[in-house]
Amino acid sequence: MTDSPKPDSEGQLAGAIEGILRSYREHGNINHLDGTNLPSRAEIGQLLDDLLSLVFPGYLGAEEVDELSSRYFVGERCSVLLRDLERVIARVLQTPSGSECASATRLGAEEAAARGREHAFEMLGHIPELRRLLALDVRAALDGDPAACSSSEVISSYPGVTAIAVHRIAHHLECREVPLIPRMMSELVHGRTGIDIHPGARIGSSFFIDHGTGVVIGETTAIGDHVKLYQGVTLGALSVDAAERDRGRQRHPTLEDHVTVYAGATILGGDTVIGRGSVIGGNVWLTHGVPPMTTVMLDKPSLRFVTGG
Structure with a gap:
């Protein structure tokens, strides 16, 4: 019984090295x-x-x-x-x-x-x-x-x-x-x-995120003083198309002072301003602003707005 031939270890290693170097040339965007x-x-x-x-x-x-x-x-x-x-x-x-x-x-x-x-x-x-x-x-x-x-x-x-x-x-x-x-x-x-906060987001004083898991705060978000967010809140952009990137334009919402946003709410868009003292209920989806001192609740099958606190 004869031994089977040993693999060409040096040749295999050389081939692996060449393959990696070739990938550096082909996919240069992930090289440094x-x-x-x-x-x-x-x-x-x-x-x-x-x-x-x-x-x-x-x-x-x-x-x-x-x-x-x-x-x-x-x-x-x-x-x-x-x-x-x-x-x-x-x-x-x-x-x-x-x-x-x-x-x-x-x-x-x-x-x-x-x-x-x-x-x-x-x-x-x-x-x-x-x-x-x-x-x-x-x-x-x-x-x-x-x-x-x-x-x-x-x-x-x-x-x-x-x-x-x-x-x-x-x-x-x-x-x-x-x-x-x-x-x-x-x-x-x-x-x-x-908790995902882009370093470009502007956040005022006395800010509190309760629990926190799943909170997303986008790059151009503006948050006032004494704002409170719960878990799962998204402050995002209406479009995630990179072709629409404009560094001089606000793409994310504004939350004025003393706003509270409850768990799972999604607030989108640079023109969306949540007025001072407003409360946004859990799981609400908003793409437009609300006046100051407004409570927005999810009242199936539609939103219910309560002004004056």
Whole structure:
């Protein structure tokens, strides 16, 4: 009995390598081979964790922070963040990563490094304002959820607070036209919480998302102060055709101050304005605005509007 011939391992490996290289040439839109590595999800995740540890000291890390040690903690964390932020931002500024969606310009290494450092200092300088806004968001959660017992519980366990904290960081970078990183941040927290907020969305103070899973807030959404959303709410565009993309036009709805939107409601369109103090009931589908102080409920087979609260 003779042994069967062994497969040509080297030949098979060479064939696999050639096939992969051929696919790089054929499907170049999913390659990034220009010599400057884009940031990994792990890097952006670590940046977020470090930023959030400054925003919520004593909550999200293993370090024990008290008044005596806080100066050393903040100094060490800011030093690390300054280095990591400027390096990661400089790398994305050296690539045409945003050119398909925006007028992103690829910078040279020296200019990218200078801009990265500038953005990093701006981000660190913005943390006091972030903390002011997030203190109001935590207060809104305590006021808006009878089951909430303490700020510690809300910060440590509520996905809506995590999502809005990351959004406020990502939105700051988005407004300064930092490419790619804000969207990576928003998608990382989307994976963690089930809440999808585009970094371009404008969100006012004292914002609360209760439960949260399945909430979608589109790029050009405008949300006022003291707004409350429940799980499964969609604030979206009427059309998802990429050919209709217009970066100067609002495609998503506006929610004015003190609006509440209950679970499963869908509100679509850039011309759709939900007036101040209105309540949108669960599973309602809206593609037009409603006046202030209006309650909209799903009353089969049609909607029922109740004005005056």
